[in-house]
Amino acid sequence: MSGARPALIVGNWKMHRTAAESASLARELAERLRPTAGREVAIAPPFTALPGVAAALAGSPIALAAQDIFWESEGPYTGEISALMLQDLGVRHVIIGHSERRRHLGETDHMVNRKVAAALRSDLRPLVCVGEAEAERLAGTAAAVVRDQVLRALEGVAAGEAARLAVAYEPIWAIGTGRAATPGDIVEMHAGIRVTLRTLLGEAGDATRILYGGSVTPANIDGLMASQGVDGALVGGASLKAEDFARICDYR
Numbered sequence: 001m002s003g004a005r006p007a008l009i010v011g012n013w014k015m016h017r018t019a020a021e022s023a024s025l026a027r028e029l030a031e032r033l034r035p036t037a038g039r040e041v042a043i044a045p046p047f048t049a050l051p052g053v054a055a056a057l058a059g060s061p062i063a064l065a066a067q068d069i070f071w072e073s074e075g076p077y078t079g080e081i082s083a084l085m086l087q088d089l090g091v092r093h094v095i096i097g098h099s100e101r102r103r104h105l106g107e108t109d110h111m112v113n114r115k116v117a118a119a120l121r122s123d124l125r126p127l128v129c130v131g132e133a134e135a136e137r138l139a140g141t142a143a144a145v146v147r148d149q150v151l152r153a154l155e156g157v158a159a160g161e162a163a164r165l166a167v168a169y170e171p172i173w174a175i176g177t178g179r180a181a182t183p184g185d186i187v188e189m190h191a192g193i194r195v196t197l198r199t200l201l202g203e204a205g206d207a208t209r210i211l212y213g214g215s216v217t218p219a220n221i222d223g224l225m226a227s228q229g230v231d232g233a234l235v236g237g238a239s240l241k242a243e244d245f246a247r248i249c250d251y252r
């Protein structure tokens with residue numbers, strides 16, 4: 001339950017869909033989704049699809065999100081995209097530090113921290129991904145690994161930014177595997193992240209939303225959103241099917 005924190009459901013399309021396909025999926029979602037008080041929904045298409053998806057979402061309550069950001073505001077950084085460029089397209093949320101970027105592109109906690117700072121310097125809302133590998137869970141170090149990721153990612157963040165910030169707990173072994181974490185593990189890990197947020201931000205840390213990600217589907221979303229300390233979901237595979245994502249956003 002999210003209490004005073006509005007729920008946030010984010011669809012992460014990853015490296016799927018051309019610009020035209022993305023615009024058409026966004027249009028379908030905009031038709032299906034009804035605005036619900038206390039719930040925010042965002043979709044994160046590939047960069048190339050952002051302008052078309054922004055147009056498709058005009059007048060809809062669905063917000064636009066990006067999958068990454070660079071930490072400098074402009075300059076000789078071939079291939080990178082700045083906060084200003086994203087804001088110019090109407091992007092509101094930005095996913096930072098997804099485990100796929102950490103794994104395939106060598107993104108470190110330090111880089112994640114610089115990206116969070118860049119997003120906060122602009123008007124963007126960072127959604128910081130953390131989560132342990134399967135070996136770390138088996139070794140009993142999951143809570144410590146995630147605590148360290150949160151501490152490093154949010155180093156230097158001011159308490160006043162707490163409400164603009166969200167953390168997504170995404171155990172790596174649950175992503176794209178059809179094997180979501182158990183409700184018990186999710187509640188425990190979210191409670192640990194909440195303690196870390198309070199350590200960093202004081203009482204204001206209670207305003208930061210904590211999402212769960214990893215094999216979220218229409219079948220498990222209701223139980224997930226009813227779990228203690230779960231303020232939303234970061235959805236990969238199931239966000240590419242309009243019907244499934246609409247059902248996820250319509251959780252009861």
Ligand code: PGA
Binds near residue numbers: 176213236238
């Ligand atoms: P999944 O991906 O829902 O396909 O498991 C989640 C994510 O990587 O954000």
